[in-house]
Amino acid sequence: MSERTRFDLSDGDIPSAWFNLMPDIVQAGMQPLPPLSPATKLPIGPEDLTPLFPMALIGQEVSTDPWIDIPGPVIDVYRLWRPSPLFRATRLERALDTPARIYFKYEGGSPAGSHKPNTAVPQAFYNKEAGINRIATETGAGQWGSAMAMACRFFELDCTVYMVRASFEQKPYRRVFMELFGASVLASPSETTNSGRAILAEHPDSTGSLGIAISEAVEDAATHEDTNYALGSLLGHVLLHQSVIGLEAQKQMEMAGERPDVVVGCVGGGSNFAGLSYPFMAGRLRGETPQMRFVATEPAACPTLTKGVFAYDYGDTAQIAPIVPMYTLGHGFVPAPVHAGGLRYHGDAPSLSLLVREGHMEAKAYTQNAIFEAATLFASTQGIVPAPEPAHAIKGAIDEAIAARESGQERVILFNLCGHGHFDMQAYDDYLNDRLPEVEFDPAEEESALAGLPEVPVG
Amino acid sequence: MSERTRFDLSDGDIPSAWFNLMPDIVQAGMQPLPPLSPATKLPIGPEDLTPLFPMALIGQEVSTDPWIDIPGPVIDVYRLWRPSPLFRATRLERALDTPARIYFKYEGGSPAGSHKPNTAVPQAFYNKEAGINRIATETGAGQWGSAMAMACRFFELDCTVYMVRASFEQKPYRRVFMELFGASVLASPSETTNSGRAILAEHPDSTGSLGIAISEAVEDAATHEDTNYALGSLLGHVLLHQSVIGLEAQKQMEMAGERPDVVVGCVGGGSNFAGLSYPFMAGRLRGETPQMRFVATEPAACPTLTKGVFAYDYGDTAQIAPIVPMYTLGHGFVPAPVHAGGLRYHGDAPSLSLLVREGHMEAKAYTQNAIFEAATLFASTQGIVPAPEPAHAIKGAIDEAIAARESGQERVILFNLCGHGHFDMQAYDDYLNDRLPEVEFDPAEEESALAGLPEVPVG
Numbered sequence: 001m002s003e004r005t006r007f008d009l010s011d012g013d014i015p016s017a018w019f020n021l022m023p024d025i026v027q028a029g030m031q032p033l034p035p036l037s038p039a040t041k042l043p044i045g046p047e048d049l050t051p052l053f054p055m056a057l058i059g060q061e062v063s064t065d066p067w068i069d070i071p072g073p074v075i076d077v078y079r080l081w082r083p084s085p086l087f088r089a090t091r092l093e094r095a096l097d098t099p100a101r102i103y104f105k106y107e108g109g110s111p112a113g114s115h116k117p118n119t120a121v122p123q124a125f126y127n128k129e130a131g132i133n134r135i136a137t138e139t140g141a142g143q144w145g146s147a148m149a150m151a152c153r154f155f156e157l158d159c160t161v162y163m164v165r166a167s168f169e170q171k172p173y174r175r176v177f178m179e180l181f182g183a184s185v186l187a188s189p190s191e192t193t194n195s196g197r198a199i200l201a202e203h204p205d206s207t208g209s210l211g212i213a214i215s216e217a218v219e220d221a222a223t224h225e226d227t228n229y230a231l232g233s234l235l236g237h238v239l240l241h242q243s244v245i246g247l248e249a250q251k252q253m254e255m256a257g258e259r260p261d262v263v264v265g266c267v268g269g270g271s272n273f274a275g276l277s278y279p280f281m282a283g284r285l286r287g288e289t290p291q292m293r294f295v296a297t298e299p300a301a302c303p304t305l306t307k308g309v310f311a312y313d314y315g316d317t318a319q320i321a322p323i324v325p326m327y328t329l330g331h332g333f334v335p336a337p338v339h340a341g342g343l344r345y346h347g348d349a350p351s352l353s354l355l356v357r358e359g360h361m362e363a364k365a366y367t368q369n370a371i372f373e374a375a376t377l378f379a380s381t382q383g384i385v386p387a388p389e390p391a392h393a394i395k396g397a398i399d400e401a402i403a404a405r406e407s408g409q410e411r412v413i414l415f416n417l418c419g420h421g422h423f424d425m426q427a428y429d430d431y432l433n434d435r436l437p438e439v440e441f442d443p444a445e446e447e448s449a450l451a452g453l454p455e456v457p458v459g
Numbered sequence: 460m461s462e463r464t465r466f467d468l469s470d471g472d473i474p475s476a477w478f479n480l481m482p483d484i485v486q487a488g489m490q491p492l493p494p495l496s497p498a499t500k501l502p503i504g505p506e507d508l509t510p511l512f513p514m515a516l517i518g519q520e521v522s523t524d525p526w527i528d529i530p531g532p533v534i535d536v537y538r539l540w541r542p543s544p545l546f547r548a549t550r551l552e553r554a555l556d557t558p559a560r561i562y563f564k565y566e567g568g569s570p571a572g573s574h575k576p577n578t579a580v581p582q583a584f585y586n587k588e589a590g591i592n593r594i595a596t597e598t599g600a601g602q603w604g605s606a607m608a609m610a611c612r613f614f615e616l617d618c619t620v621y622m623v624r625a626s627f628e629q630k631p632y633r634r635v636f637m638e639l640f641g642a643s644v645l646a647s648p649s650e651t652t653n654s655g656r657a658i659l660a661e662h663p664d665s666t667g668s669l670g671i672a673i674s675e676a677v678e679d680a681a682t683h684e685d686t687n688y689a690l691g692s693l694l695g696h697v698l699l700h701q702s703v704i705g706l707e708a709q710k711q712m713e714m715a716g717e718r719p720d721v722v723v724g725c726v727g728g729g730s731n732f733a734g735l736s737y738p739f740m741a742g743r744l745r746g747e748t749p750q751m752r753f754v755a756t757e758p759a760a761c762p763t764l765t766k767g768v769f770a771y772d773y774g775d776t777a778q779i780a781p782i783v784p785m786y787t788l789g790h791g792f793v794p795a796p797v798h799a800g801g802l803r804y805h806g807d808a809p810s811l812s813l814l815v816r817e818g819h820m821e822a823k824a825y826t827q828n829a830i831f832e833a834a835t836l837f838a839s840t841q842g843i844v845p846a847p848e849p850a851h852a853i854k855g856a857i858d859e860a861i862a863a864r865e866s867g868q869e870r871v872i873l874f875n876l877c878g879h880g881h882f883d884m885q886a887y888d889d890y891l892n893d894r895l896p897e898v899e900f901d902p903a904e905e906e907s908a909l910a911g912l913p914e915v916p917v918g
């Protein structure tokens with residue numbers, strides 16, 4: 001009767017192994033640099049990470065295997081929301097009057113409303129297996145903390161979440177969500193850690209930042225024997241777990257009889273976009289689909305990939321997390337309080353940074369009003385109200401569709417809709433009432449943040 | 460490897476026709492009574508409803524056909540979130556240590572987060588087809604208004620929503636959701652209608668009620684040539700549209716190789732539970748599955764089915780909507796402000812009321828803390844945070860599972876999880892912090908509401 005607009009897998013189609021792009025990156029001639037110890041500035045070994053992570057995750061972090069089996073108990077939990085649907089956005093296509101065909105993978109149907117549980121669950125599983133009793137982590141807007149709280153509940157781990165104070169006060173419902181799953185939620189900076197106390201001594205009214213919250217969680221984990229740390233993006237094992245998104249999407253695009261010309265996603269630390277794109281990126285790196293394009297989108301207020309430098313930098317404010325090679329705006333940079341809280345981080349995943357530097361991935365930055373305009377058009381046509389973070393991906397996909405219209409060419413666009421916006425209605429209210437400032441990064445004003453980079457060359 | 464826990468249909472499995480239980484009700488010997496005009500107290504004909512509804516919906520309201528084709532443009536929109544998944548809650552089963560097998564249909568993945576779009580979309584479609592330009596409707600907690608706002612946007616209709624003032628002030632994010640889809644949202648009672656002005660003249664600080672908001676929306680539609688009215692529950696055509704839930708669930712239970720022993724749902728007006736249960740109820744009425752049980756759950760603060768009377772009553776406070784035969788607590792009854800706003804209505808759908816009266820459906824009432832305890836256990840095991848309304852269904856399902864454990868019998872339980880609770884975190888915060896009063900209906904105190912019933916016998 002009409003064109004097919006959704007491509008549903010069955011429970012047997014959940015991937016049985018995660019996909020690791022690192023062998024392809026090396027094979028394609030790129031040289032990933034090792035993370036360094038913040039104390040010695042020398043490459044860290046597995047033993048340096050054992051205060052923070054279980055050995056299984058450390059092994060995944062450095063693995064050169066292209067496939068890593070997903071444990072059965074993890075798949076059992078994945079089944080609570082996976083496989084996720086893939087849709088063709090024909091109603092959006094018609095509104096744009098474009099010859100492009102737009103597909104999106106939707107991760108907002110998970111219990112936490114985003115892709116974050118894809119890695120929270122295996123992280124909780126491996127920690128439980130290793131005899132850990134408690135997880136310390138941080139959260140900005142609350143998506144990651146929500147996912148980790150749920151995962152800890154499932155595997156009977158205690159969970160302490162350091163939540164950026166500004167969000168703690170502005171988004172009480174995310175805090176309640178975490179508490180519902182039994183987590184303890186502390187406003188960061190807190191009086192609980194040395195890192196937090198040091199900030200509060202100097203800035204008693206600090207509203208916090210993701211960098212500070214990471215410092216607190218890392219310190220908590222490092223100073224408690226039974227406690228490990230968990231991170232929701234940036235690290236290799238996190239990106240690995242998110243590969244379920246792209247592996248499913250590959251099957252679904254095959255069901256649709258299509259191959260994407262361009263794959264689009266939003267990037268904070270990089271995990272949702274790596275999750276969707278890396279299985280497709282393998283084809284590009286192997287020369288099978290050399291023309292396939294990849295577009296990373298980010299906020300103009302925190303334009304790490306478009307205006308940052310590729311350098312070794314600390315992952316956190318207090319300089320106690322490992323130093324990694326990445327695009328960064330400097331670990332001291334505090335992004336303006338735009339609503340896409342999940343994209344307000346000073347750096348990006350090292351592998352994704354490398355792909356951008358080597359020209360395998362493009363990057364674009366958008367301002368707030370532009371992304372909310374795109375989100376509103378999307379909701380008006382496709383119904384789903386997106387979170388502010390994937391609204392960047394939607395804007396990128398719309399731009400690609402308009403370019404196709406202007407050039408009169410067909411184009412197959414695939415993007416990741418990594419979460420719904422039901423916890424973000426204040427942002428939409430601000431947009432609808434013209435209260436969103438157009439914040440852009442000003443390199444001149446932000447030089448000081450970059451001045452704090454550790455002096456380690458990146459090649 | 461492990462038991463199957465989800466049963467996914469593909470897009471071709473969306474029903475092509477809605478199921479109408481009325482022929483089976485009549486065939487089974489039950490006598491549905493006609494709605495009456497509030498002016499004459501005589502049975503109303505189609506012409507009495509034309510100021511409010513398009514003829515296609517009036518036809519569905521009185522149809523004796525068992526199947527009614529779903530228009531193609533409606534199916535195209537259904538595809539944005541249908542078919543919805545059906546899960547087996549094995550993690551909940553283990554937590555309850557029950558031999559019962561618990562299945563649930565999940566409607567929270569729709570763009571509005573509930574089952575409401577299943578009827579909002581066809582209602583908007585038929586009104587557009589009939590040349591209507593604008594819809595007036597009411598909303599309590601906001602689920603229905605959100606769905607209708609979205610549906611109107613899809614079919615290019617203007618939309619005015621009279622939102623119960625208490626919710627308008629307590630749930631600004633639901634208002635924003637509707638505004639994002641272009642709807643005008645007014646706090647009810649408003650100064651826009653005679654009904655609203657009359658209430659405000661007497662009670663300037665009125666926080667409103669669903670009955671008042673219905674009066675305002677009906678008046679708005681009846682007094683504007685280009686405007687029709689839309690209702691989110693109670694009426695026959697609404698229940699009809701929701702049958703997609705049960706029709707899909709029947710296929711999915713077949714995939715699971717199971718037949719439910721008991722079907723459970725929450726009842727406000729009755730649409731979500733009728734949607735799930737009526738296709739199964741047909742088997743009971745036809746004598747094919749005479750032992751299959753049906754359990755309707757409701758709040759102890761608004762126990763229409765368990766403590767109401769079966770009588771002819773007005774659908775709204777101002778007595779301008781039709782008079783219908785149903786279980787009612789009286790159209791003047793204003794339920795206590797429990798968090799399950801979608802269940803705070805003084806009556807129930809006539810067909811569902813009849814099934815309860817004739818013993819085909821059981822009914823149970825639960826207090827707030829009991830349903831939030833059930834909801835928290837469900838979230839802790841299955842991940843999904845339910846809205847307070849389906850938390851009643853969860854409590855009902857858990858009680859059935861416990862009964863199975865105590866009697867040592869297997870039992871297949873199917874319930875409808877009609878919406879997620881991401882807009883209801885304040886309610887969970889109140890529950891977690893022991894701030895939920897245990898409100899129960901007191902017949903002695905509420906006699907006055909029943910005293911206002913129209914004097915029309917129901918047989």
